[in-house]
Amino acid sequence: MSEIALKLNKDLENTQAGFLLSQLGKRLFFPRGIVAQAAEASEKANVYNATAGMAFDSGNPLISSAMRNMINGMEPDEYITYAPTPGLKPLRELWLEEIKKKNPTLGNAHTSLPIVVPGLTSGISNCADLFLDKDDNIVLPDLYWGNYSLIMNVRKEVNIKTFTFFKDNRINSEGLKQTLIDSAKNGKVTLLLNFPNNPTGYSPTISEAEEIKNAVLEVAKQNIKILVISDDAYFGLFYEEDIFKESMFAHFANLHENILAAKIDGATKEDYSWGLRVGFITFAGRGLTKIHTDALENKLMGSVRSSFSSSSKLSQALILRSLKSDSYSDEKIKFDEIMRLRYLKVKEILEKRTTGLALKEYPFNSGYFMNFKTEPGFNEKLRLALLEVGIGTISLDTSSLRVAYSCIDIDKLEDLYSNIFKVADTLQ
């Protein structure tokens, strides 16, 4: 193992983070190679800088005029040269500031500086690289985003252990706790929470969030080390008063020495920038100080450098500029309100319906989606029949049909749902 990796492992010794590292996580480090030497040269090499693998002319990066003209609001150096491996520092700092503002429960809890990755999927995958080995267990609710299977099961050969998400229309935190205990292996287990949830569109109420927190705490007190990953893809789209309007990361960041909290979030949905591919990974845990989070950041940079190398600088520059722009927060409020009004409309339609009564929806209060629970196989039959009348929905393995009402204008929602009800009634 490299000297640097050994030193990082030593820094993390006797912490939950050190204990939870995967075999790959233990080996990972950010080499003092080309990137580090180029960074050093960018400060000192003021005569000739012949380090990075880029091409310059009279000190400016070579760039086609077509590209330059398309992006004429920015200097080429802001977007065409490589971004630093962990991302643009001002963006990382601003994102952390935003996380703290949006999550007051964090208080003064120490966190790492977010590392930029190309979207949340990459965040989850890189986090899994750091902490999950083949045959480890990860706990999820039984209603979860399908890509978790591809990442955890297919790519990482990790076992997915599920608990029944809802019991009496509330989050089943007792089931969560028991599944964590049953899934602990070699003294460790991983929990992945995603709120607002895909596919149900549900987020915990304040009391449910407390219950989840206490359930995990009780497991931690049984001397089980737990990595809690919060996938906050749809963060902020909370439509009801009683919802816990923060990330669960805020609850876990300083809770117990056996818990490591990882926050995976990004501009994808939170800032309506799906294709720009800007996501972040942030760590925190009770007892972890800067020396520990620096070691984790360094290992993560090794993971980044060895997989996608760095994220798009253009995308990061666009997000940074938009976060700092005058219009940003007003427009975001406007967009969020569009989503909230659609949510209220869907709730009203479902409440007042006189057709489609056999379709039962899971609880939903946030995010982009709502999800109908169906008999096994009926969801796919319904999806295909809906396609015949020009309506696209998603049928899931969990015998349910997901409707992304976030995609449909408010004045079209009545028509969409009356068609879904009509087709469902005809098929029954």
Ligand SMILES: Cc1ncc(COP(=O)(O)O)c(C=O)c1O
């Ligand atoms: C729960 C959840 N996490 C992550 C993602 C993906 O985010 P990204 O597009 O940034 O990889 C999605 C998108 O569909 C999602 O539903």
